[in-house]
Amino acid sequence: MxxxxxxxxxxxxxxxxxxxxxxxxxxxxxLNVNENPYQPDPAVCEAIARRVRDIAPTLNRYPDREHIELRQAFSDYLARESNTRLDVDELWGANGSNEIMLQLFQAFGGPGRTALGADPTYSMYPEYARDTFTGWQLAHRKADFTLDIEALIEQIHAVGPSMVLLTSPNNPTGTPLPMDEIERVLEVCETAEVAGANAGVHPIVVIDEAYVEFRKSGTESAVSLIKAHPNLAVSRTMSKAFAFAGARVGYLAASKGIIDCVRIVRMPYHLSAVTQAAALAAFEHTDEQLSxxxxxxxxxxxxxxxxxxxxxxxxxxxxxxxxxxxxxxxxxxxxxxxxxxxxxxxxxxxxxxxxxxxxxxxxxxxxxxxxxxxxxxxxxxxxxxx
CATH class of the missing domain: 3.90.1150.10 (Aspartate Aminotransferase, domain 1)
Structure with missing residues (x-):
């Protein structure tokens, strides 16, 4: 630099x-940035080209800022991949899961607020905190990198975070996060206080599932808990398993309330028409993309x-x-x-x-x-x- x-x-x-x-x-x-090393299938490339060609004459107009068709595609994919059907207003897309995370910090962080993670963890999280003037605190994991659930709960009560941010599988260690531990954190956060907030305000729990498609067979996704836990937000991406890193498409699954909070801070027309078209083409060929x-x-x-x-x-x-x-x-x-x-x-x-x-x-x-x-x-x- x-x-x-x-x-x-x-x-x-x-x-x-x-x-x-x-x-x-x-x-x-x-072998350093966790991409899918296999190129998209030719049929996928053709579908992307076709969709982009179809919308090219409309590029003088702004895209659908609510990207409804793409949010429906997210819903259809999660129903298939995680056996969970979510409504369109429980889903949100952005330019990679990095933008999803930044939007969450913008909506729920800020001066006087603190986000809590469990280290070692993704090195961008403290940068999101820095960029949004959010405090950043950590609960240390065990020697084998599994979550020290008791230490985390102790920190939740001591710090009063507005966000508890956990990665499943964890980055950079790859460690799986069992569903029972996620549920326990959710239950604690349903009654925990947020420092500096009004009475009755409780932390949200963010589960970063950037690598979740690589989980071992039979392992559930945290998206299956969203209907029962309105304080849960699950971040996903098409960059990794979906072989779509260059397209920059991430998405958020959460209650309508959390999605509406994120919509407040999103930039106008943040997802281009080209990005939306490419993502829809990829979802047309889910089997090939995940092959x-x-x-x-x-x-x-x-x-x-x-x-x-x-x-x-x-x-x-x-x-x-x-x-x-x-x-x-x-x-x-x-x-x-x-x-x-x-x-x-x-x-x-x-x-x-x-x-x-x-x-x-x-x-x-x-x-x-x-x-x-x-x-x-x-x-x-x-x-x-x-």
Whole structure:
């Protein structure tokens, strides 16, 4: 990042900050940002082109700012994927789940408000808090990265957050979040106080399900709890399992009350007509878009088993349990930056993220994973001997 001129009136709290983002490097094997590595099916590309071509003559007009047709597509998809039928007014779309999260912070955060998370967690959450002048507090997870439910409940009562933000599966660890723990947090928040708010105001619970399609078979989604819990908001995205990262489409499932709060802070016409058309085309071909999910699950399990056979300085590598399309591994890498650099020299880009001693790799194609295994085997021996 180039130096910002000192004569610009950048907010004082932003001075010295860097833009968020994983490295974008032109290397043969990119396994660092948790994308679906498989390109959309040709039929999907044709459908996108057709839909965009159809709406192109209308681009002189603003799009449907309520994106009703797309919200109906979200409803149809969740009825199929999570066995839960939600009304159109219980759904909301935006430019990726990042914008969904920012809108939630804009609506429920702000000066005098606090959001509560459980670390390690997604590194963008404190930036949403910073950008909306919201306090950010944490309850620490257990050593195996599962939620310390008692510590979290204690923090809810001590902090009085307006939002409790949990990720399922967790990022960057991949840790699943059991439904009974979600329900317990929901029940606590139904009566907990929000610091500085009027009497009778209680926290909302936000479950970030960006990677939920990669969950193990038979695992329920938190969207199934929305009808029973009006204080629940579930964030989803088409970027990951749906192989649609470049389209930037996220969506929120929640009670009508929460959706209406988000609608207050949304920018006018925030979803372009082109974005809506592309997303509708993708939903026309849901089977094709999700066709590689099961294979990526199998790749994850096989990669985890392989990593557990590897050693570093005489100790087997630790691998965190994952319900996502990535794995956090290592546990005792005292030279993780060197390991990252050596992998990069071999054309393999992974991620330095999460607690010290760990690295994260997302699942690629079979060929990419073979390159990763070959490179990591070489690199561990080199760094170990240095």
């Amino acid at each position: 180039s130096a910002i001129p000192q004569n610009l009136p950048l907010r004082n709290d932003l001075i010295g900050e860097e833009p968020y983002g994983a490295p974008q490097l032109d290397v043969p094997v990119c 590689r999910v099961e294979h990526l699950r199998e790749t994850r399990e096989a990669t985890a088993a392989w990593l557990e056979t590897q050693t570093y300085k005489g100790e087997p590598l630790d691998v965190a349990e994952s319900g996502s399309n990535f794995l956090l591994f290592g546990g005792h890498f005292d030279k993780r930056d060197e390991i990252f650099d050596e992998l990069l020299k071999r054309g393999v880009l992974i991620r330095v993220v999460g607690p010290a001693g760990w690295l994260r790799v997302c699942m690629g194609t079979d060929e990419e994973m073979a390159r990763f295994r070959e490179a990591l085997t070489q690199v561990l021996r080199i760094v170990e001997a240095a």
